[in-house]
Amino acid sequence: MSDxxxxxxxxxxxVDAEIAPRAARFDRDQSIPGDVLRRMGELGWWGAILPPETGGAGMDMVTLGELHEEVGRGCSSVRSLLTVHSMxxxxxxxxxxxxxRARWLPRLARGETIGAFCLTEQRxxxxxxxxxxxxxxxxxxxxxxxGGKRWTTGGQIAGLLLVFARTGRGISAFLVERDTPGVEVRPVHDMLGTRGSMLAEIDFRDCRLGPGALLGPDGFALAxxxxxxxxxGRYxxxxxxVGILQACLEAGARFTAEKGTRTQPLSEHQLIRQxxxxxxxxxxxxRLLCRQAGELKDRQDPQTIMATWIAKYFASTAAARAASDAVQIHGAAGCAPDHPAxxxxxxxxxMEIIEGSTQIQQIKIAEEAYRWTAR
Incomplete structure (x- = not known):
């Protein structure tokens, strides 16, 4: 479709028209308004990862990565919702x-139903x-x-919950509708970051699920x-x-090109340039590491798992460093409540915590280093 x-x-x-100009308000209000969610459906973003026959956009993984980069540049909260829905x-x-598939994919593709990923627990x-x-x-x-699930992105608005639970044969995955009796959703507010991603704690008490709620074979989910x-999600x-990095770069370059001291513009200071x-x-x-991971996914190459670990490790630590520099460059203005920095x-x-913490990634990547040297 043309739109x-x-x-x-x-x-x-x-993103520049629909998301970035309102990102500060999303953060302040700790929610994404319905008109933005609907517009994402009109743009085909909710169904980006799904095949056209289900109503999705059928994007390849490289293109999907570009979408998530640009959305992340505009607002990490919106990108977080898009992440878990895509998962x-x-x-x-x-x-x-x-x-x-017949019941849920068309609704997920349109954004008529928002999906949430319920894995993390207290322990x-x-x-x-x-x-x-x-x-x-x-x-x-x-x-x-x-049981209970914690830190569920989009849990406040999700209509379909992908829940992981222990069964007699291991860990299984279930599709649970939000209005199932025994489901209790409690909003979580005032988190450090991604405040607009509408986090929730979700408890399940004596929830009876039909056989059709099981996703895949019993005990199949963990592996x-x-x-x-x-x-x-990690991809x-x-x-x-990468989007955060790009946003930090653009903000820092614009600010230092326009501002200066009495003797010289900020852009001429060597430490700013560093x-x-x-x-x-x-x-x-x-960006290149993410593209490599996406290309490997499109080829269904098993090396994509490690490539994604590496991309996420590098990109998240680099984004944290760049964001710190962006605040430093802007000075007191960068610490103001509504300032993007x-x-x-x-x-x-x-980003250094979710979808595999920095420390977990270091362990995984180091294990790969030992496998490389043992070949």
């Missing part, structure tokens, strides 16, 4: 039954195998779900759904971090 932009320049124009959409498309974050939520199979094939879906976050040089180098390298700074720190 569905599917290239970097079109994505950038749409749920991918899971249903990849592992859903014919009935699940289960990076250690996914430590999940305590349970789903007990009943004689009639149904399940009774009990497949979790790994595959988190890889999509999105990495690309979003910070901008580092950001230019980092955004270029991070302080929002980049807060959002970038979150």
């Amino acid at each position: 569905r932009p599917h290239g970097r320049e079109e994505f950038r124009a749409a 749920v959409s991918y899971a249903v498309s990849r592992w859903g039954s014919d009935e699940q 289960a974050g990076s250690d996914v195998a430590n999940i305590a939520a349970t789903a007990v199979r009943q004689d009639d094939g149904s399940y009774v779900l009990d 497949t759904v979790v790994t595959g879906v988190l890889d999509i 999105s976050v990495a690309c979003g971090c 910070m901008l040089t580092q950001t230019v180098t980092d955004v270029t390298a991070a 302080q929002r980049y700074y807060r959002d970038a720190k979150v």
